[in-house]
Amino acid sequence: xxxxxxxxxxxxxxxxxxxxxxxxxxxxxxxxxxxxxxxxxxxxxxxxxxxxxxxxxxxxxxxxxxxxxxxxxxxxxxxxxxxxxxxxxxxxxxxxxxxxxxxxxxxxxxxxxxxxxxxxxxxxxxxxxxxxxxxxxxxxxxxxxxxxxxxxxxxxxxxxxxxxxxxxxxxxxxxxxxxxxxxxxxxxxxx
Amino acid sequence: xxxxxxxxxxxxxxxxxxxxxxxxxxxxxxxxxxxxxxxxxxxxxxxxxxxxxxxxxxxxxxxxxxxxxxxxxxxxxxxxxxxxxxxxxxxxxxxxxxxxxxxxxxxxxxxxxxxxxxxxxxxxxxxxxxxxxxxxxxxxxxxxxxxxxxxxxxxxxxxxxxxxxxxxxxxxxxxxxxxxxxxxxxxxxxx
Numbered sequence: 001x002x003x004x005x006x007x008x009x010x011x012x013x014x015x016x017x018x019x020x021x022x023x024x025x026x027x028x029x030x031x032x033x034x035x036x037x038x039x040x041x042x043x044x045x046x047x048x049x050x051x052x053x054x055x056x057x058x059x060x061x062x063x064x065x066x067x068x069x070x071x072x073x074x075x076x077x078x079x080x081x082x083x084x085x086x087x088x089x090x091x092x093x094x095x096x097x098x099x100x101x102x103x104x105x106x107x108x109x110x111x112x113x114x115x116x117x118x119x120x121x122x123x124x125x126x127x128x129x130x131x132x133x134x135x136x137x138x139x140x141x142x143x144x145x146x147x148x149x150x151x152x153x154x155x156x157x158x159x160x161x162x163x164x165x166x167x168x169x170x171x172x173x174x175x176x177x178x179x180x181x182x183x184x185x186x187x188x189x190x191x
Numbered sequence: 192x193x194x195x196x197x198x199x200x201x202x203x204x205x206x207x208x209x210x211x212x213x214x215x216x217x218x219x220x221x222x223x224x225x226x227x228x229x230x231x232x233x234x235x236x237x238x239x240x241x242x243x244x245x246x247x248x249x250x251x252x253x254x255x256x257x258x259x260x261x262x263x264x265x266x267x268x269x270x271x272x273x274x275x276x277x278x279x280x281x282x283x284x285x286x287x288x289x290x291x292x293x294x295x296x297x298x299x300x301x302x303x304x305x306x307x308x309x310x311x312x313x314x315x316x317x318x319x320x321x322x323x324x325x326x327x328x329x330x331x332x333x334x335x336x337x338x339x340x341x342x343x344x345x346x347x348x349x350x351x352x353x354x355x356x357x358x359x360x361x362x363x364x365x366x367x368x369x370x371x372x373x374x375x376x377x378x379x380x381x382x
């Protein structure tokens with residue numbers, strides 16, 4: 001890949017976020033995104049399958065990193081600690097500025113199809129995480145439970161991280177949410 | 192509503208589950224469902240908006256019961272205990288036999304549109320639960336976290352409840368999953 005390629009990709013993503021924010025996802029064309037980025041449609045399609053994929057292109061890298069970090073945690077590490085390590089690592093592949101994620105999230109929240117797509121991506125993330133936990137020797141039901149809890153913490157931490165006035169990095173926010181989970185679980189009566 | 196109506200509704204639902212299982216959701220028409228149930232299409236549309244809604248018609252009752260049970264828990268009850276009570280109550284509105292839910296789930300798993308619909312219903316359930324928790328005085332972020340954990344436990348308990356060979360009622364399976372959550376949370380290092 002030529003040296004300028006990563007820059008094109010980022011310019012296309014920024015142009016798309018700008019346009020989706022200005023005129024709505026539905027009312028934006030690939031031609032307009034390419035033009036705003038000062039590139040051709042052909043270059044757009046070298047990077048993204050369609051205008052929706054601009055918003056979801058990072059999710060494979062995210063899933064891969066989460067699964068790998070959970071798999072790499074030493075065998076003695078408790079399942080939720082392995083998941084915490086995996087979620088903390090995601091700070092590396094999320095956009096550097098929470099502002100970018102906040103804009104992306106606002107666009108998704110305004111469109112039912114994009115919301116569905118987001119839910120499907122999260123369900124896939126949960127399945128991949130459950131697989132990584134089974135590989136660590138967890139049974140089916142506990143692996144599913146821990147994976148779903150991991151996704152619950154991810155969603156909560158993510159919302160908090162993109163919140164106005166939040167200055168901490170993603171890993172710190174994950175640790176806070178995990179601490180809250182522990183405090184909540186300890187305070188309730190195991191039924 | 193006439194006295195025979197609830198019976199029509201149940202016959203339509205059974206006929207739909209049978210046909211979706213036999214020939215697939217996509218290949219079944221409302222006319223065929225009505226015929227199998229020995230009823231007219233007009234009666235079908237008195238009960239369900241379309242053939243998809245046969246599968247999701249119970250979800251409003253489920254959401255309503257969950258929210259009400261959480262709201263009704265005494266103020267001193269810990270958030271996760273209130274959610275546990277809410278999830279246990281859902282056994283009352285789930286089909287009496289896990290077999291019916293198992294067949295429904297198999298139909299949903301075989302169709303991408305139905306899966307999306309299911310994910311959207313669960314996201315709505317999570318939002319409603321978070322609202323009930325905020326009404327109990329929880330802040331936004333903890334309310335979201337507890338709600339997402341509640342849905343995680345619900346999904347895990349539901350999968351377990353519809354599993355082959357599972358004989359316990361839904362409330363018992365919920366309590367088991369909540370106990371597992373607590374054990375998992377206690378064993379990990381609060382980060």
